[in-house]
Amino acid sequence: MISRLDIYRVLILRISIAYIxxxxxxxxxxxxNSNMIIIESVQEFFYLCYIGLTxxxxxILYSNILFILxxxxxxxxxxxxxxxxxxxxxxxxxNLITYSTNFFDFIYYRFSQSRLTTRVFDILxxxxxxxxxxxxxxxxxxxxxxFFFVMVFLWINLYxxxxxxxxxxxxxxxxxxxxxxxxxxxxxxxxxxxRGGLGNSTRPINMVDAxxxxxxxxxxxxxxxxxxxxxxxxxxxxxxxxxxxxxSEVDKILNPxxxxxxxxxxxxxxxxxxxxxxxxxxIGAFNKSRKIENYVSYTPFLDSLSNHSLIFTxxxxxxxxxxxxxxxxxxxxxxxxxxxTSSPYSNQEIQSLVSVFKNKGYSTSFFHGAPNGSMGFLGxxxxxxxxxxxxxxxxxxxxxxxxxxxxWDEPFLKYVKNETDKLEEPFFSTFFSLSSHEPFYVPEKYxxxxxxxxxxxxxxxxxSDNALKLFFDSAKNEPWFExxxxxxxxxxxxxxxxxxxxxPINRFAIPILFYHPNGSFKGVNNELTHQMDIFPxxxxxxxxxxxxxxxxxxxxxxxxxxxxxxxxxxxxxFITDKYILVFDGDSVIGIYDKEDEWLSNNLKENSNINYSxxxxxxxxxxxxxMNRIIEKKLN
Numbered sequence: 001m002i003s004r005l006d007i008y009r010v011l012i013l014r015i016s017i018a019y020i021x022x023x024x025x026x027x028x029x030x031x032x033n034s035n036m037i038i039i040e041s042v043q044e045f046f047y048l049c050y051i052g053l054t055x056x057x058x059x060i061l062y063s064n065i066l067f068i069l070x071x072x073x074x075x076x077x078x079x080x081x082x083x084x085x086x087x088x089x090x091x092x093x094x095n096l097i098t099y100s101t102n103f104f105d106f107i108y109y110r111f112s113q114s115r116l117t118t119r120v121f122d123i124l125x126x127x128x129x130x131x132x133x134x135x136x137x138x139x140x141x142x143x144x145x146x147f148f149f150v151m152v153f154l155w156i157n158l159y160x161x162x163x164x165x166x167x168x169x170x171x172x173x174x175x176x177x178x179x180x181x182x183x184x185x186x187x188x189x190x191x192x193x194x195r196g197g198l199g200n201s202t203r204p205i206n207m208v209d210a211x212x213x214x215x216x217x218x219x220x221x222x223x224x225x226x227x228x229x230x231x232x233x234x235x236x237x238x239x240x241x242x243x244x245x246x247x248s249e250v251d252k253i254l255n256p257x258x259x260x261x262x263x264x265x266x267x268x269x270x271x272x273x274x275x276x277x278x279x280x281x282x283i284g285a286f287n288k289s290r291k292i293e294n295y296v297s298y299t300p301f302l303d304s305l306s307n308h309s310l311i312f313t314x315x316x317x318x319x320x321x322x323x324x325x326x327x328x329x330x331x332x333x334x335x336x337x338x339x340x341t342s343s344p345y346s347n348q349e350i351q352s353l354v355s356v357f358k359n360k361g362y363s364t365s366f367f368h369g370a371p372n373g374s375m376g377f378l379g380x381x382x383x384x385x386x387x388x389x390x391x392x393x394x395x396x397x398x399x400x401x402x403x404x405x406x407x408w409d410e411p412f413l414k415y416v417k418n419e420t421d422k423l424e425e426p427f428f429s430t431f432f433s434l435s436s437h438e439p440f441y442v443p444e445k446y447x448x449x450x451x452x453x454x455x456x457x458x459x460x461x462x463x464s465d466n467a468l469k470l471f472f473d474s475a476k477n478e479p480w481f482e483x484x485x486x487x488x489x490x491x492x493x494x495x496x497x498x499x500x501x502x503x504p505i506n507r508f509a510i511p512i513l514f515y516h517p518n519g520s521f522k523g524v525n526n527e528l529t530h531q532m533d534i535f536p537x538x539x540x541x542x543x544x545x546x547x548x549x550x551x552x553x554x555x556x557x558x559x560x561x562x563x564x565x566x567x568x569x570x571x572x573x574f575i576t577d578k579y580i581l582v583f584d585g586d587s588v589i590g591i592y593d594k595e596d597e598w599l600s601n602n603l604k605e606n607s608n609i610n611y612s613x614x615x616x617x618x619x620x621x622x623x624x625x626m627n628r629i630i631e632k633k634l635n
Contacts, residue, residue, distance in 0.1 A: 014162055079166050092159075281509065283306075285303045312555065319336075332551050348632040366430050533552040
């Protein structure tokens with residue numbers, strides 16, 4: 001019996017030391033991202049660490065389940081040196097693989113604003129430059145690797161200090177009975193720990209439960225850990241049919257299939273310019289009314305163009321990644337828990353700007369300077385039906401390759417202009433930039449030219465803004481320019497500097513700009529809007545006799561409810577002109593005033609707050625979104 005008790009003692013100690021290093025990982029996670037995760041006191045910090053123990057326990061037990069099960073089997077040679085050496089290899093193989101995801105998340109979180117999950121594989125799947133990206137990550141964030149190896153060194157040394165006594169097993173009925181009973185108890189406790197506790201109401205715990213345990217939504221990502229998020233999102237189908245109300249009621253609330261035909265143009269060319277990571281924060285014209293102290297703009301060209309454009313200063317992205325942006329912009333199909341383009345339902349006929357313009361007799365083209373297929377754009381362009389795809393392959397000049405993502409924006413935009421000169425009018429084109437991105441380099445000739453600013457993004461934003469300027473300066477002399485409607489927006493945001501843009505809501509704040517050389521668009525619109533509104537707005541401007549299928553609204557008509565929706569990584573944020581609703585996919589778990597971007601004061605229990613209309617609209621949208629995608633009714 002003594003030998004078995006010693007094994008259990010050693011097992012518990014070995015599992016327990018993992019908690020120490022998960023704590024250190026949480027401290028480092030906060031150190032790297034304290035500008036986005038605001039913790040106001042030491043007491044609050046340790047309280048949140050205490051809440052995080054539930055998620056740490058689940059991750060640690062999942063990581064060590066094989067190690068635990070083998071430890072419970074009464075092998076005769078368990079205490080031998082060779083057996084223990086193999087156990088140590090098993091222990092650190094599983095633990096360090098899972099533990100390392102925390103360290104990747106120190107940096108990745110800055111760009112994704114959510115914990116690392118298996119959706120990262122969807123993003124990397126189509127990249128042909130994985131090795132160069134990995135090399136760039138190691139070079140730029142070497143300090144993360146130093147921290148990791150220090151933690152590994154300390155962990156291994158602590159493990160070695162836990163000594164197991166030598167013994168020789170003597171099997172007996174009493175010994176076997178005791179071993180089976182204690183093993184069952186330990187297994188039961190492990191199951192409870194992996195599930196997050198006893199009970200059936202919300203078990204096993206998942207990522208959204210982090211919001212149930214914290215008072216402020218911004219703390220949910222802090223109490224989570226990356227291994228837990230990986231485990232909980234592995235091999236999950238995030239598209240499930242919903243039934244909150246009758247379909248007839250959904251149609252009355254949403255009117256998702258409708259005509260929008262207030263045409264003010266006769267077959268204009270249309271060009272959408274999607275600027276990589278161009279958060280609204282960087283553009284001065286979109287921040288004039290914000291009264292942000294010591295504000296600095298990094299986009300002189302866009303600021304100038306905005307004076308001759310209609311700009312929407314309260315616009316939001318529907319997703320956090322480039323792969324999620326195009327379906328939202330071109331087809332009003334947002335991505336939430338997983339990119340729509342990576343889902344089992346992406347290979348279906350989709351009504352979009354491409355299909356609408358093809359029906360109107362337009363030629364359609366897509367431009368992206370990355371290797372063909374990057375981000376899944378080539379596949380999506382085929383699904384949407386673009387006539388032409390212009391990528392790095394078609395550019396065919398590696399001297400302009402940035403070494404990481406693709407062709408620098410300036411030479412590629414010059415290429416876009418030259419190819420556009422050859423297009424038959426009317427045409428519809430979409431350009432997606434790439435230089436304003438990590439690792440934040442500019443071409444050698446531009447080093448020191450653009451302001452370095454306060455974060456790495458500021459310099460590359462200046463470069464890409466200048467590339468846009470050169471494109472417009474060149475294009476304005478061409479015959480097609482005067483009959484072209486330009487829409488400039490962003491796929492998502494990136495690094496933040498001003499606290500206003502660090503809030504959970506404003507981390508999705510992007511620009512939307514409409515420009516026509518004839519000056520027909522001018523002014524500032526502060527209404528709530530999002531990427532999904534771009535599709536019906538363009539259709540409304542150019543005219544289309546047939547109905548379109550869109551969850552967005554035209555920004556040039558009075559129909560439709562202004563709203564914005566995105567998935568934070570754990571919950572949905574549904575923004576209206578009165579409230580911000582936090583939704584877990586089934587229920588509203590938080591109600592906040594529309595000005596409470598930090599989501600600090602939950603009004604859900606306030607009897608004076610009536611959010612029934614907002615909740616009904618949100619549930620109608622989620623039901624129609626899930627069901628229409630699953631039933632392949634996007635055309």
